[in-house]
Amino acid sequence: MHLFLNRTQYATIFCSPSNLKELAIGHVISEGIIKSVEEIERTSLKDEVCRIYLKDDVDIEKRLRVSQRFSRVILSACGSESPFLPQPHLARIRSDLRVRAEIILDAIHNLDSTAETYRKTGGVHAAAIFKSDGTVVAFAEDVGRHNAVDKVIGITSLVKTDLDHCFLALSGRLTSDIVFKAARVRIPIIASLAAAIDSGIEVAKRANLTLIGFVRGRRMNIYAFPERIVL
DSSP states (O other), X not given: OEEEETTEEEEEEXXXXXXXXXXXXXXXXXXXXXXXXXXXXXXXXXXXXXEEEEOTTOOHHHHHHHHTOOSEEXXXXXXXXXXXXXXXXXXXXXXXXXXXXXXXXXXXXXXXXXXXXXXXXXXXXXXXXXXXXXOEEEEEEESSHHHHHHHHHHHHHHTXXXXXXXXXXXXXOBOHHHXXXXXXXXXXXXXXXXXXXXXXXXXXXXXXXXXXXXEETTEEEEEEOGGGEEO
């Protein structure tokens, strides 16, 4: 998918062909290019080209210069994480959210059972956003784990979900790019079936975000801020 902001080509994203508008919107929000859907005038999607037109008071050229990420190619295999890019400032998450451990375990189990494309192919990732009581708000699959996360962020942004009281569940590794995305939209808890790596744990600690990996069976590893999980 080729993503344009007004007349500027911002990125080419290798992705699964579903929820493309939500992917585009979630991507520019989770990357900090726009602050919310309120800054969007309209969107169009045609022939794998998604155009996001922003309101007149949004200085998109300035934001692109500050982001230092321009007309990039985002591969499905590894996301946008790079040790050579400066790490942006993140405000610490202030959330009183507390979630029972059983709800986290059930959410990961439901994520796995809902992932129809994964069951058929074994070759995609799944992501979902849940309310604190375990109600699913958004679900998506994609060949790229970062794309799946962007899709659910885009879905929830369009319906203006309060993410301060939600948690993100996914199947992929917890790297810094994934944790950055959640932290930017103020999601206080991330849980994954897979492992957390050092960069993801470091960002979680900086952002005051609860990070959970290896959620399997009746066990989980909590790498940062365990006080949000009620045993």
